[in-house]
Amino acid sequence: MSLIPNSWRWQQLKLAITCFLCLIPILFFFLFNFYLTLTIIILWSIFIIKNAYFLPINLSILYARFFFEYLLEKPELLSQLRPLGLDLFNTQLNDYSVAYNEYENKKMQTQLHYLQSFKNKKMSVNERESYKVMEYFININAKRENSNEFSYHDYLINQMMGAQSEIISIITKFHRILKLNDAEAYLIRVRRISDAFDQFIEQQIERRHRNIQTPRFVLQRVITELEAFREQLKNEPNRSPLVIAFIDKLNDKICSKEKQNDLIDRLLQILKINVSPAYDRLLNTLYEDLSNAKTEHGVWKLPNGDKYYQLCLEYHTTTTMTAENIHELGKKHVERIQNEMRNILKEKQIETWHDFRTSIINFEHNIDQKYENIEENRAKIMDDYTKIIENIDNEMYKYFSSACRPAEKCVVERVPHFKEATTPLAYYFPAALDGKTPGTFFINLRNIDEINKFKMNTLAYHEAVPGHHFQISIAQSLKHLPFFRRMVPFTAYMEGWALYTEQLAAEEGFHQSWYSYLGYLDYQLMRSCRLVVDTGIHWKRWSREQTIDYMMENTCMNKEEIITEVERYFVFPGQACSYMIGCQTILSLREKAQLALGDKFDLKKFHDGIKNNNSYNLLN
Incomplete structure (x- = not known):
């Protein structure tokens, strides 16, 4: 059985809709005379064909056309989102053929050409912002994953989310x-x-x-x-x-x-x-x-790998920071956070050593923060995560207006068995648009010894509430934005927001023990190390072993966790840099707002401003 090329679906549906809409004026034949009907048919047909096949009359129609074309060519995404509750093309899978890759590359260039035809036209502030978002998104993809030069530089088959x-x-x-x-x-x-x-x-x-x-x-x-x-x-x-x-x-x-x-x-x-x-x-x-x-190599070894990596950094951080600058920034954050963690241990009179990792391991041995490695505890871990999410969710009215607190609850599920070996400790999967499938926080329970109780709060805040669950659920509901802006996945905004909410929770006292706060710092440290090792792998040509050694020396993660993390960085170049850079940008925006507004600064309104605009404009 051969797959139907996904591009055909859009063309076939577009033709069907065009024909249907062109037939509507025939109804006028029964109400008016022949010549009036003929005139209406001709004018209406020109209008429909122009908007469906050529340059539309306005940007809203162009955005809708781009978005529906994208959705109809991605049946797997349609099954996840279920727009209007419909199960469209549910006998199909995505088209992964080389021919479709080439089609997508050409389509991206055509879309950019159509979009830029509106560049000098008069727009409102909101319209101009949406235009900038779409132009940036198409342009960066046209240079990276949808370019003839780099469209095969990713690893379609991989151990993470292949x-x-x-x-x-x-x-x-x-x-x-x-x-x-x-x-x-x-x-x-x-x-x-x-x-x-x-x-x-x-x-x-x-x-x-x-x-x-x-x-x-x-x-x-x-x-x-x-x-x-x-x-x-x-x-x-x-x-x-x-x-x-x-x-x-x-x-x-x-x-x-x-x-x-x-x-x-x-x-x-x-x-x-x-x-x-x-x-x-x-x-x-x-x-x-x-x-x-x-x-075992970074993307530097691929054809024009250095150029490709810089594009990956630009895509994931939505900045023009160089790999060298990001590397040095990471080292500064690592030193700062390690010093803060050492000072906490000294205050609690826990013996510390010059070697950071030894100090942290000594701390872990002094507290009982592990689950017994028995099967029943897998269910208990999921229950404990659910309670953590419920507890912080009940307090979010203090920091977010009702419009920025999703009504739908986040559920906790276990990572499927067949994905456990190569999947990170946790991740979030958005709700379907029809609300029938809830937003889900997946936790990997392959090895109970990997679960540290003192880190659970921070992980739940990042992946669920008020992190990705708040972020994506609210984005899907922003009716004042074009639909594509509710869905565009700019990594630095998404991961930067989730990391920002970790800090927000820490600032507002949601860590009820000092070692839970230390767990928060440990995650901050890991995200800082990511700046160092991602650029180390792909820019400084570090080996897999060298990268693992750096993480072993500078974090308190166990070796199994570190290996999974490091192997992730190899297959998603630049993605790991988005967390800290995005978070620092949000904090910088908050600081500017506080300085400008003084006593009039309102944290709820600041969060509303971030959430109500969504995505790209945060970092630009």
């Missing part, structure tokens, strides 16, 4: 089954995994031709993940996440028990005939890549 595992997550978590047709669509979608994997193979081969080599450890991690999934498909298919999720979604309201069993049997056949062989094919390709992968 396409090979995200497809499974989208289908199992976000494919909604409310009726029999949805169940049939699920089966079709699972069958299409085979086509998608063939496109991954095509992408890997294209990277070989361009001399873009995936780091050896990335391939090893992905191969381990895929082998485990394949073995489960072959030996215990009933335990596959694809089967378990499907069974959970079915019920007697959708179809009879007999029909449910038939659907499950068909799914098992699809896994055997279509999906399992696809895993074999992809693994064979990755085995070949692994045999030729000799090094």
